[in-house]
Amino acid sequence: MTPAIAVVNVSKVYRRYQQKKQFATLKSAILSGTLIGDLKPDETFQALRGVSLSVPKGCTYGVIGRNGSGKSTLLKCVAGITRPTTGTVTVDGRISALIELGAGFHPEISGRENIFINGVMLGLTKKEIQYRFDEIVEFAEMQDFIDAPVKTYSSGMYMRLGFAVAVHVDPEVLLVDEVLAVGDQGFTHKCLDKFAEFRRRNKSILLVTHSLDLVEKFCDTAHWLDHGVSKGEGDPKRIVAAYIINVEDSEENELAKAEAARVAAAAKAVSTPDPVEGVEPKAESGESPAESGEGPAPAEPEGPKDGFKSDEGRWGTREIEITNVTISGPDGEAGHVFQSGDSIQVRMDVTSKDTITDFVFGLGLFNADNVCVYGTNTNLEEFRPTEINGVGSVTFTIDKLDLVEGTYRLDLAAHKADGYPYDYHRLLYTFRVKSRIRDVGIYRPDHSWSFSGGIKISSQ
Amino acid sequence: MFKNLAALFRYRGLIQTLVVRDLKARYRGSVLGFFWSFFNPLLLLLIYSFVFTQVLVGAHDKEMEPYALFMFCGILPWTWFSSSVLESSNTLIAGGNLIKKVLFPAEVLPIVTVMANMVHFFFGLPVLVGFLIYYQRPVDPLELLWFPVIVLVQLTFTIGLALLLSALTVHFRDLKDLLGNMVQLWFFATPIIYPMLQAPANMRQWLNFNPMTHLMISYQEVLFFPGPHGHWKWLVALGFGSIAVFLFGYFVFDRLRDSFAEEV
Numbered sequence: 001m002t003p004a005i006a007v008v009n010v011s012k013v014y015r016r017y018q019q020k021k022q023f024a025t026l027k028s029a030i031l032s033g034t035l036i037g038d039l040k041p042d043e044t045f046q047a048l049r050g051v052s053l054s055v056p057k058g059c060t061y062g063v064i065g066r067n068g069s070g071k072s073t074l075l076k077c078v079a080g081i082t083r084p085t086t087g088t089v090t091v092d093g094r095i096s097a098l099i100e101l102g103a104g105f106h107p108e109i110s111g112r113e114n115i116f117i118n119g120v121m122l123g124l125t126k127k128e129i130q131y132r133f134d135e136i137v138e139f140a141e142m143q144d145f146i147d148a149p150v151k152t153y154s155s156g157m158y159m160r161l162g163f164a165v166a167v168h169v170d171p172e173v174l175l176v177d178e179v180l181a182v183g184d185q186g187f188t189h190k191c192l193d194k195f196a197e198f199r200r201r202n203k204s205i206l207l208v209t210h211s212l213d214l215v216e217k218f219c220d221t222a223h224w225l226d227h228g229v230s231k232g233e234g235d236p237k238r239i240v241a242a243y244i245i246n247v248e249d250s251e252e253n254e255l256a257k258a259e260a261a262r263v264a265a266a267a268k269a270v271s272t273p274d275p276v277e278g279v280e281p282k283a284e285s286g287e288s289p290a291e292s293g294e295g296p297a298p299a300e301p302e303g304p305k306d307g308f309k310s311d312e313g314r315w316g317t318r319e320i321e322i323t324n325v326t327i328s329g330p331d332g333e334a335g336h337v338f339q340s341g342d343s344i345q346v347r348m349d350v351t352s353k354d355t356i357t358d359f360v361f362g363l364g365l366f367n368a369d370n371v372c373v374y375g376t377n378t379n380l381e382e383f384r385p386t387e388i389n390g391v392g393s394v395t396f397t398i399d400k401l402d403l404v405e406g407t408y409r410l411d412l413a414a415h416k417a418d419g420y421p422y423d424y425h426r427l428l429y430t431f432r433v434k435s436r437i438r439d440v441g442i443y444r445p446d447h448s449w450s451f452s453g454g455i456k457i458s459s460q
Numbered sequence: 461m462f463k464n465l466a467a468l469f470r471y472r473g474l475i476q477t478l479v480v481r482d483l484k485a486r487y488r489g490s491v492l493g494f495f496w497s498f499f500n501p502l503l504l505l506l507i508y509s510f511v512f513t514q515v516l517v518g519a520h521d522k523e524m525e526p527y528a529l530f531m532f533c534g535i536l537p538w539t540w541f542s543s544s545v546l547e548s549s550n551t552l553i554a555g556g557n558l559i560k561k562v563l564f565p566a567e568v569l570p571i572v573t574v575m576a577n578m579v580h581f582f583f584g585l586p587v588l589v590g591f592l593i594y595y596q597r598p599v600d601p602l603e604l605l606w607f608p609v610i611v612l613v614q615l616t617f618t619i620g621l622a623l624l625l626s627a628l629t630v631h632f633r634d635l636k637d638l639l640g641n642m643v644q645l646w647f648f649a650t651p652i653i654y655p656m657l658q659a660p661a662n663m664r665q666w667l668n669f670n671p672m673t674h675l676m677i678s679y680q681e682v683l684f685f686p687g688p689h690g691h692w693k694w695l696v697a698l699g700f701g702s703i704a705v706f707l708f709g710y711f712v713f714d715r716l717r718d719s720f721a722e723e724v
Contacts, residue, residue: 014722080563082721100561108485120477121564
């Protein structure tokens with residue numbers, strides 16, 4: 001059986017022209033023969049590199065990948081809107097592409113007339129549209145407004161009508177580009193039902209989406225694109241899992257890079273002027289480092305002067321110096337992305353040149369809104385310092401990271417019991433918490449649900 | 461190219477629908493609606509009659525009366541031509557959404573522009589007929605058989621030009637601005653508000669190079685001047701020329717077709 005869609009070794013090169021090319025005249029184009037020959041680009045951008053895929057009839061095929069990975073270009077090649085630079089695309093049967101909904105609507109004329117025009121554009125005859133008209137209107141939930149000009153429609157109505165027309169074209173092959181977010185829950189369900197119906201009738205769907213849930217639940221096969229290269233094809237669960245790991249890795253790299261830059265900048269800003277004794281950041285007078293969440297004044301002399309925000313930086317006398325900080329997950333490896341519920345360890349390596357007897361180690365945890373989620377120090381928890389000399393390390397362990405999904409930042413500090421800073425690292429360390437549960441808030445208490453009586457409920 | 465050309469025939473339903481949409485949308489919201497298709501040429505005629513019968517009184521020969529009718533025979537088809545050319549240059553850019561987001565045969569857009577303007581031209585014809593009756597200028601019914609031929613030649617020529625210009629404007633947006641002036645110049649280089657005979661003899665050979673000259677003279681001979689249609693040889697030659705223009709326009713359009721989705 002021939003596949004519904006066969007994409008063989010497709011590459012697509014977009015051409016970018018220099019600014020001055022925009023002003024190229026017709027005369028020069030004719031003289032240099034570019035009109036008849038080929039325009040010569042200054043720069044090319046390869047959106048797809050040798051991608052192959054085959055969608056059998058009746059298969060729902062999901063394409064995932066990060067922004068700029070070439071998903072939409074692939075879809076446009078399959079739809080025939082752009083032609084691949086090399087390689088071939090063959091599609092068996094009528095295509096309907098849900099790339100932009102209602103793209104052909106004319107704002108001045110009524111929804112009713114637009115349905116007919118859009119239908120003709122998608123390849124139906126007038127009679128076929130007449131036959132499906134009521135179904136389309138009902139599907140779009142537009143009975144009351146069908147005779148109003150389309151320009152008066154809300155964007156949701158516009159898209160629903162576009163969607164309704166496109167799926168009622170009765171295509172053999174349906175191409176969908178991230179358009180399921182067009183209505184309320186009810187409408188989304190209706191769209192999914194429509195897709196399920198397509199499947200039953202042995203039609204094929206090529207779906208491009210960022211919704212991994214949808215791919216897992218709905219697709220028979222998934223395909224992962226990354227920078228125009230095919231990274232894997234097969235069972236949706238497996239591909240999605242591989243994709244998630246990759247995304248986390250690159251998030252990890254980004255966070256690590258940003259953090260390294262921040263720490264380096266803070267270190268540089270501090271190393272220039274010698275810290276002046278006795279002049280402390282006023283927020284430091286608090287007992288707990290967490291309290292500095294109120295914001296240390298940017299006026300502190302040791303604080304970073306140039307460029308970056310006052311709420312992030314490093315100051316202190318460095319009598320005790322925090323030389324290195326690592327955050328590590330349950331596997332003991334340093335990282336920046338953790339699953340909610342993991343155990344994590346924050347470890348600071350410290351050095352002190354002289355013997356110091358008055359010292360406190362503190363930690364503050366902030367969420368993306370700069371709300372202090374938690375703050376503590378060794379003084380508050382009634383550790384009595386005896387002395388520190390030479391090299392040592394402090395490890396703060398959280399057994400179960402009960403935080404909701406989001407990005408968190410850490411304050412780490414070594415200071416005197418009265419707040420006088422030795423080395424204060426303000427919001428320099430970042431980690432991200434991922435969670436399968438989409439709960440909200442700043443803290444997830446240990447909890448469970450139980451039900452009794454006439455309630456029937458089950459977890460997925 | 462010829463495969464695509466054959467596909468064009470299949471799009472006739474689409475073209476028809478879009479022409480109707482264009483016409484409906486154009487006057488939607490205006491009080492007079494479709495009547496503008498009659499009023500616009502009428503108003504234009506009044507302006508030209510005023511200028512040539514009240515201001516520039518001695519500018520034309522006596523036997524050219526009624527001069528307003530003479531001009532109208534040319535202005536009406538010229539309006540079709542000029543608005544087609546001007547609008548078509550922008551039509552691909554305006555329809556960018558269709559080209560980029562929907563599988564849509566791009567050549568339909570300039571063709572629809574020309575066709576929609578042709579329908580406007582037809583709406584103006586009753587005004588012309590009204591004037592013919594008013595001035596009691598009988599038209600030889602046999603000569604009138606030439607009329608559809610002239611329209612067909614003009615249609616072919618205009619579509620060819622529209623295809624060429626719409627495709628080029630995607631790459632050279634300057635054309636859009638340039639065209640306004642070019643069309644104005646073209647208007648005066650065509651015997652519309654002056655008869656061919658009144659043009660200086662040394663200019664006449666140059667005017668003969670202008671395809672629109674022969675179209676306009678044909679309209680004038682059929683509708684205005686008494687006597688047989690003596691210009692038909694030119695018209696037939698132009699007919700073949702128009703087919704060549706159409707094929708050339710379509711060839712360039714087809715060459716540039718793949719770049720539209722990226723450049724629009």
